[in-house]
Amino acid sequence: MDAMNTEDISTTQNEEIWQNAILVGLQTDQKDDVFERMMEELEQLAEACHIYTIAVFTQRAQNPVHATYIGSGKVAEVAHAVKELEAAYVIFDQTLSPMQFRNLNKELGVEVMDRTGLILRIFAEQARTxxxxxxxxxxxxxxxxxxxxxxxxxxxxxxxxxxxxxxxxxxxxxxxxxxxxxxxxxxxxxxxxxxxxKERTTQREKRLRSGIPRVSLVGYTNAGKSTIMNRLLAINENPLDGKNVLEQDKLFATLDTTVRKIQPKGERPILLSDTVGFIDELPTSLVKAFRSTLEEVKYADLLIQVIDYSDSDYRACMKVTEETLREIGAAGIPMICVFNKADLVHDLPYEIPAVRNDSIYMSAGTGIGIRQLWELISKKLRENMQECQFHIPYTQGSILHRLQESAEVLSVDYQAEGIAVTARCGDEIKNRYQEFAVGVDAVI
Ligand SMILES: Nc1nc2c(ncn2[C@@H]2O[C@H](COP(=O)(O)OP(=O)(O)OP(=O)(O)O)[C@@H](O)[C@H]2O)c(=O)[nH]1
Ligand SMILES: [Mg+2]
Incomplete structure (x- = not known):
């Protein structure tokens, strides 16, 4: 690999050209099912790079071999297969050390990649902004x-x-x-x-000031976040021209954070954001690089965790999501769990759509449960709000206008000494108009 060629990776990848690869996995202390799942995921990652798998080699060992990751016998076996099958790449399941990388490149005679390199390549190809x-x-x-x-x-x-x-x-x-x-x-x-x-922070502050509730879709990659965003926009009859986000059966289809305003008829609007998906062992350099994109999630009033319920190991994905949320400082934000792709699950415990407390079992793909999800979001957001009374002097009438934009105004009474307003709002708005707050709910 040419050290200086990093900027060209996205351009050299032609969408139409598929290449083939041999996958190599080393099973150390992982249980069989966990290891199998990791290998399947590696195959999907390769697919997202337009590389199809022609053979898989695995080995069990307590520790990786220092110089070549796998044992010398296995290296010879893989080298033989590379020639026989005319493989273009050999892809390893874990991050290789620089020394292993060099030795394997030499001994296998084709381009060697590891999981981190593969993820970086997908990101390079998918990056749009x-x-x-x-x-x-x-x-x-x-x-x-x-x-x-x-x-x-x-x-x-x-x-x-x-x-x-x-x-x-x-x-x-x-x-x-x-x-x-x-x-x-x-x-x-x-x-x-x-x-x-910095620019992003300014935009975010503007959104924060608007007082419109912010809802963020989060979850493992390919769970259906973008599909849900599109469906939520559609059922609320928002104009979709050019507004749909990309939904695709591909790992890391979304890399950028998109924020859309959903303006339902007769209801208060929300700001919905869709962002990059998580994966087990996301390379730390990427977590760091994407920190500012992911920051959006930190400022949400409500998170929607989307789970691929048809994945037999969905619990492990939930764990990864929750760990990543902790890492980016978004733990503790109220959350709804969406058990998506229920249409692919046999012997479901409930008929879908089913709402159980803060969870919903649904299928965004077929649209089943999308309305119930919207209702759950509205309900959950309302839970975070309180009814407040304000007293606004006539000299500051513009405050009423701003409250109408950022809170749910329940009543307005034009009295002799000012305007009495009852509104349902979150802490943000309540604090901002604190000087006009009256009654038991007033912020001290
Ligand atoms: N069968 C089925 N497929 C679904 C459902 N929801 C989404 N999909 C499909 O799953 C694939 C991934 O959906 P996306 O919405 O792109 O997933 P994502 O979470 O945004 O994924 P990334 O952006 O890649 O992290 C697409 O091919 C969708 O059509 C569902 O409820 N049932
Ligand atoms: Mg997406």
């Missing part, structure tokens, strides 16, 4: 940095480096140049991303 592209590039460079040394040391040795500055091997000089180039680029990217994040 400028922010997502910059975030991915940053993560890619971070991934490549520690691998650079491994790529050039053999050249350094060839040139007989003595360690002094003037007598350095060509490999070392090249390594240093590459390193400096990457460091410079990473600094540029960080600066630009900071600027974008």
């Amino acid at each position: 400028r922010e997502a592209r910059l975030q991915v590039e940053h993560a890619q460079l971070q991934y490549i940095m520690p691998r650079l040394a491994g790529m050039w040391t053999h050249l350094g040795r060839q040139a007989g480096s003595s360690g002094s500055m003037s007598n350095r091997g060509i490999g070392e000089t090249q390594l240093e140049l590459d390193r400096r180039h990457i460091e410079r680029r990473m600094a540029e990217l960080e600066k630009e991303l900071k600027g974008i994040a």
Whole structure:
């Protein structure tokens, strides 16, 4: 792999061209079903990169082999299959160390990839907005940095480096140049991303000030978040022209955060956001790179966790989602659980749609339960609100107008000394108009 080619990854991937790969998995302490699921997921990740699997090799061992991850016999077996089947890639189930990466590249004679590299590649291909592209590039460079040394040391040795500055091997000089180039680029990217994040913060603050409740869809990748967003927009008769988000049977179809205003007739609007899905062991460089995109979730009044209920291991996915939410500082936000894709589940415990407390069993794909989900969202948002009384002097009549926009105004009474308003609102609005609050519900 060429160390300086990272920026080209998205352009060199032609949507139409499919290549083939051999997958290799090492089962250490995982249980059989967990390991099988990880291997299936690896195959789906490859598919998202337009790579189809032609063979799978697995090995059981207590620990990975330091130099080659799998044992030497297995390496020979895979190398043989590479030739026989004319594989274009060999993809490993875990992140390889720079040394394993180099050794395997050499011994297998084809391009070696690991799970992290695969995820980075999907992200690079799927990134649409400028922010997502910059975030991915940053993560890619971070991934490549520690691998650079491994790529050039053999050249350094060839040139007989003595360690002094003037007598350095060509490999070392090249390594240093590459390193400096990457460091410079990473600094540029960080600066630009900071600027974008600032803009995002300004937009978010504007939305926060509007007082419109914010609802965020979260969950494992491919669970149906974008489908739910589209259906919720559709049932509320919002104009859809160009507003639909992409729904696709592909891991990481969504990478950017999209916020849409849902304006139902006769009801208060909400701001709904759809964002990047989670996955087990999301490379830390990506979590870091996407932190600002994911920040949107942190400011939600309500989370909708979407779960692929047809996945036999949906509980593990829920655990990953909840752990990721904790990691980004979004734990503790009220949540609805959507057990989606129930149409694919045989012997369901309930007839769908079924609402059980804060959970709903439904099928966004067929549309079954989407109205009930909307009702559950409205109910849950209302739970977070309280009835407040305000007394607004006539000199500040514009406050009434702002309350009407940001809260559910229940009554308005024009009295001699001012306007008496009863409204249902969240803490945000209640605090903002604190000076006009009256009665038992007033904020102290
Ligand atoms: N059978 C069935 N398929 C569904 C249902 N909901 C969504 N799908 C399909 O599942 C696939 C993934 O849906 P998306 O809405 O793109 O999922 P997502 O959670 O946004 O996924 P990412 O953005 O990739 O993380 C699509 O092919 C949908 O058509 C459902 O209730 N039943
Ligand atoms: Mg999506």
